[in-house]
Amino acid sequence: MARVLLFGLLADVAGWREADIPGETLAALRAELGKDEDLGQALARPGVQVAVDRVIVRGEAALTAASEVAFMPPMSGG
Amino acid sequence: MTVVLQVEPFEPGALLGRFCHGRLETGAVASFTGLARADEGATDILELEAYPGLTDAEIARIAGDAAERFGLQDWLVVHRIGKIAPGEAIVFVATAAGHRREAFEACDYLMDYLKSRAPFWKKSHGPDGVRWIEPTDRDRTDVERWETP
Numbered sequence: 001m002a003r004v005l006l007f008g009l010l011a012d013v014a015g016w017r018e019a020d021i022p023g024e025t026l027a028a029l030r031a032e033l034g035k036d037e038d039l040g041q042a043l044a045r046p047g048v049q050v051a052v053d054r055v056i057v058r059g060e061a062a063l064t065a066a067s068e069v070a071f072m073p074p075m076s077g078g
Numbered sequence: 079m080t081v082v083l084q085v086e087p088f089e090p091g092a093l094l095g096r097f098c099h100g101r102l103e104t105g106a107v108a109s110f111t112g113l114a115r116a117d118e119g120a121t122d123i124l125e126l127e128a129y130p131g132l133t134d135a136e137i138a139r140i141a142g143d144a145a146e147r148f149g150l151q152d153w154l155v156v157h158r159i160g161k162i163a164p165g166e167a168i169v170f171v172a173t174a175a176g177h178r179r180e181a182f183e184a185c186d187y188l189m190d191y192l193k194s195r196a197p198f199w200k201k202s203h204g205p206d207g208v209r210w211i212e213p214t215d216r217d218r219t220d221v222e223r224w225e226t227p
Binding site for chain 1: 112126127129131132135136157168169189192193194195196197198199200201210211212213217
């Protein structure tokens with residue numbers, strides 16, 4: 001289980017911004033989120049980054065119930 | 079060495095004045111102000127989303143890298159979040175150094191990284207509906223020029 005946050009376009013695609021989602025790893029979380037096909041496709045797009053507990057991670061990460069996992073589409077500031 | 083994320087509009091001139099105040103050993107201050115564009119009527123409002131706790135930390139990390147690379151004495155980044163009307167300032171960056179070249183280059187570097195590497199998401203609201211703005215090819219090549227050895 002992890003607290004999942006969606007940013008930007010991803011939140012619009014999913015229709016939510018924040019939810020508790022079951023999953024012990026990022027891969028399990030992605031599989032769960034991918035049950036919503038549109039969200040699964042949006043998460044698989046190039047340039048989508050992941051942060052666990054507010055640290056950007058590449059690859060896999062172990063999660064706990066207290067983990068905050070953010071999925072972030074390409075960034076655009078300034 | 080300060081990052082500010084704020085919903086309220088800001089006055090860039092006032093920020094620059096305060097940033098320059100009381101500096102006896104700073105030969106150069108460079109600044110950049112980014113304004114929201116109307117895009118010839120296509121944008122009524124820009125909406126900026128950030129991830130508090132990550133966005134400010136990433137900006138501080140990027141600015142720390144710039145400070146080390148260019149030998150900055152000080153820097154300031156102020157970035158709006160929430161809804162921004164065309165003509166209002168979105169971002170203000172100021173850099174302080176002993177000499178002008180370092181201040182100019184660090185300011186340029188900071189803006190290139192803020193455009194495509196800082197956690198912000200930008201949405202345009204206009205007469206044709208809502209559109210997410212993603213970094214352009216130019217934004218990507220602008221930041222890559224600092225990364226080639």
